[in-house]
Amino acid sequence: MEQIKNIYCIEGLMADSNSYLIDNTDSDSEYNYILVDTGTGESKGYLYAQLEEIGIKKDDIDLVVNTHCHYDHVGGNDFFPNAKVAVHKDDAKSLMDPDSAYNVSALFDSKIRRCDVDIELEEGDEIAGLKVLNTPGHTHGGICLYDGEVLICGDTIFANGGVGRMDIGGDPNDMKASLMRLKDLDVEYLLPGHGPWVKNGNEHIKMSCMMMGIR
Numbered sequence: 001m002e003q004i005k006n007i008y009c010i011e012g013l014m015a016d017s018n019s020y021l022i023d024n025t026d027s028d029s030e031y032n033y034i035l036v037d038t039g040t041g042e043s044k045g046y047l048y049a050q051l052e053e054i055g056i057k058k059d060d061i062d063l064v065v066n067t068h069c070h071y072d073h074v075g076g077n078d079f080f081p082n083a084k085v086a087v088h089k090d091d092a093k094s095l096m097d098p099d100s101a102y103n104v105s106a107l108f109d110s111k112i113r114r115c116d117v118d119i120e121l122e123e124g125d126e127i128a129g130l131k132v133l134n135t136p137g138h139t140h141g142g143i144c145l146y147d148g149e150v151l152i153c154g155d156t157i158f159a160n161g162g163v164g165r166m167d168i169g170g171d172p173n174d175m176k177a178s179l180m181r182l183k184d185l186d187v188e189y190l191l192p193g194h195g196p197w198v199k200n201g202n203e204h205i206k207m208s209c210m211m212m213g214i215r
Contacts, residue, residue, distance in 0.1 A: 017038075035061050133145070137172070163179070
């Protein structure tokens with residue numbers, strides 16, 4: 001685990017996505033502890049233990065933000081019963097329908113257990129000082145969170161030039177448009193949904209753009 005500003009970075013175990021805990025206790029928001037993505041839920045003991053290392057219990061989580069509706073990012077939502085759930089409005093329907101093919105739970109031979117959405121996010125919303133950017137491509141409602149220095153980017157892009165797959169509810173043209181938008185940001189820390197979080201985020205975004213043929 002690593003702390004970047006007020007964000008604790010938790011590496012995903014096995015098929016789980018990475019999770020990011022935002023300590024928002026210095027603000028006057030109703031949400032003190034915000035967890036971005038919860039993994040599949042199949043390794044909840046590991047995630048609980050990581051949170052407890054920094055003194056956070058599952059009931060302390062006020063808000064879960066899902067970067068998109070895929071099972072490996074939302075399957076653990078139900079293990080945080082006190083938290084509201086937020087996801088972009090274009091992915092909300094897929095999260096609320098456990099039988100939707102677009103949440104890809106069938107690929108994991110499982111089914112989403114918690115299907116409620118309390119907050120349907122939109123472009124420009126703000127969470128703990130991070131602006132919501134709708135970055136479709138991997139899914140229609142994929143989002144990044146950006147504060148001018150840190151980019152939590154879900155499965156839109158990864159370190160070292162990776163991009164999210166586009167054959168399970170995504171679209172290559174949308175992905176290219178999202179990457180063109182991200183390459184104009186000033187990103188020092190890139191915090192993706194899988195794999196390592198890295199410094200010099202701009203360079204990794206450029207590599208992802210090159211992979212998609214964007215110069």
